[in-house]
Each structure stands twice: as C-alpha cells, then as structure tokens.
Amino acid sequence: MKADFHLHSTFSGDGKVPPEEIIRTAIQKGLTAICFTDHLDMDFPYTELSFELDTEAYASTIHTLQSKYADQIEIYFGVELGLQPHLGDYYRSYTSQFPFDFVIGSTHLIDGFDPYYPVFWESHSQETGIQSYLDITLENIKATDTFDIYGHLDYIIRYVPAKEKVFPYSDYADMLDQILKLLIEKGKGLEVNTGGYRAGLKVPNPCPDILKRYLKLGGEIITIGSDAHTAEHVGSSFSLACDILRACGFRYFTVFRERKPVFYPL
Ligand SMILES: [Zn+2]
Numbered sequence: 409m410k411a412d413f414h415l416h417s418t419f420s421g422d423g424k425v426p427p428e429e430i431i432r433t434a435i436q437k438g439l440t441a442i443c444f445t446d447h448l449d450m451d452f453p454y455t456e457l458s459f460e461l462d463t464e465a466y467a468s469t470i471h472t473l474q475s476k477y478a479d480q481i482e483i484y485f486g487v488e489l490g491l492q493p494h495l496g497d498y499y500r501s502y503t504s505q506f507p508f509d510f511v512i513g514s515t516h517l518i519d520g521f522d523p524y525y526p527v528f529w530e531s532h533s534q535e536t537g538i539q540s541y542l543d544i545t546l547e548n549i550k551a552t553d554t555f556d557i558y559g560h561l562d563y564i565i566r567y568v569p570a571k572e573k574v575f576p577y578s579d580y581a582d583m584l585d586q587i588l589k590l591l592i593e594k595g596k597g598l599e600v601n602t603g604g605y606r607a608g609l610k611v612p613n614p615c616p617d618i619l620k621r622y623l624k625l626g627g628e629i630i631t632i633g634s635d636a637h638t639a640e641h642v643g644s645s646f647s648l649a650c651d652i653l654r655a656c657g658f659r660y661f662t663v664f665r666e667r668k669p670v671f672y673p674l
C-alpha cells in the first residue's frame with residue numbers, strides 16, 4: 409500500500425492544481441490510494457488568501473472522480489481543518505454534514521497570527537513562539553474531537569527565523585507528553601508530513617523524537633502525507649517516511665476509510 413493522505417487541490421485557497429491532475433499524477437507515480445484534504449480554516453484573519461471551502465462542490469467533484477478512476481486508484485474524501493479553540497462546536501457540526509473519509513486537525517494560527525508571516529517573529533523569540541504554538545495545539549485538542557489525526561505537529565519549526573531549523577524536542581518534552589497523551593486518550597493519530605523537507609528541514613513533521621514518544625506512550629495511528637499543493641509533490645518522500653517510521657519502531661501505517669483506521673504493514 410502506497411498512500412498519500414494529505415493533498416491539496418484548487419479547492420484549497422493555496423492549491424495550484426485541479427483534483428483530476430493530482431489523480432493522474434498519483435497514478436503515474438504508482439500510488440495505491442490518495443486522500444484529498446483541502447483546507448478549511450474558518451476565521452482566517454488574513455484577507456489576501458481565503459481558506460474557506462466550497463464543500464458541496466468539492467464533495468461532488470471528488471465523488472465523480474472516485475467513480476471515474478475506480479479501477480486505477482483508491483480516492484478518498486477528506487479535509488484539513490485549521491483549528492482554533494473557539495471553533496470546536498463549529499467543526500463538530502461541519503464534519504457531521506459531509507461524508508468525509510478522513511479529517512486532519514491542524515494548528516495554523518496562534519492567537520490569530522500565522523507564524524508563516526515574518527511579522528509574528530517580531531514579537532516572539534523561537535522559544536516563546538514554539539511554546540505558544542504548543543499551548544494552542546493542546547487547547548485545540550481539548551476543544552475538538554472531530555478529527556482523526558493531528559497534522560504536522562511541530563510545524564512551527566518550519567518558520568522559526570533560525571537558519572538551522574531543528575525542533576528542540578527535549579526543551580518541550582513535558583508539554584509534548586501532555587499533547588501526545590491527550591491524543592492517545594482520544595484515540596487520535598499523528599501524521600508524518602513530508603512537506604517538512606520542502607521547508608528546508610532534514611526530517612519530516614513531526615520529528616522522529618516525537619514519533620518515537622507517541623509510540624512509547626501507546627500511540628499506533630500514523631498516516632503519511634506529502635501536503636502537496638502542486639502535482640510534482642504528490643507522494644513525495646513516501647518511502648523515506650516509511651523508513652523513518654520503521655526506524656522509530658512502528659510496524660504499521662494507517663489509511664482511513666469512512667473515518668475508520670485500516671492498518672497496513674510498513
Ligand atoms: Zn496544514
């Protein structure tokens with residue numbers, strides 16, 4: 409099984425290619441399964457980009473394509489929710505209205521600020537930026553049950569101003585334990601997001617220390633996703649992610665169908 413469970417098409421505000429092109433590329437690259445996870449970030453504070461999602465049109469397009477390509481590739485219907493602590497009820501109601509196979513919960517904003525923009529770092533050091541990101545992540549997990557896996561858990565490291573972008577795991581081990589234990593208690597998984605490599609990291613998000621700790625604490629649900637916003641990144645670094653997971657001690661990775669995890673050997 410070669411499955412990419414984090415993909416953005418033009419239904420995302422920042423997606424570059426239509427869904428059908430992603431599907432054709434995935435078939436060419438020999439993927440067995442893909443899941444579209446276009447963005448929905450409610451109350452996104454920046455006006456230059458909208459992360460609202462026309463979910464009706466998105467659902468109907470993906471379902472048409474599922475039938476069209478059924479004999480060539482498994483296609484799943486998912487979404488990536490940009491979580492904020494006040495959106496728990498909104499997302500609960502939203503996800504119950506559509507037949508999603510898979511839901512990613514992600515932290516993209518810290519108190520209404522996106523650390524992607526350099527202005528965030530004018531008022532935060534690396535230390536306070538990471539701490540705030542993890543604080544909000546824990547709040548988001550407490551506020552929301554309506555996701556299957558947490559997206560790119562240490563994603564903020566992509567945007568710290570330091571040249572060497574290495575997540576200082578041991579400085580945040582206690583906080584990460586709280587996050588990982590809560591995820592496990594709620595039956596939620598983690599993803600290995602290979603977009604980290606494209607952001608200049610030497611490891612995926614989250615880093616192997618976090619993956620190992622999740623496993624040690626009893627976590628078992630791991631998806632693999634490229635977070636591609638262009639055709640060339642579809643399925644990127646999939647086998648590297650498998651190698652890393654094996655090295656961390658995992659024996660299985662996960663694919664979701666109708667919100668239920670199905671395990672495949674690595
Ligand atoms: Zn994301």
Ligand SMILES: [Zn+2]
Pocket residue numbers: 414416488635
């Ligand atoms: Zn994404």
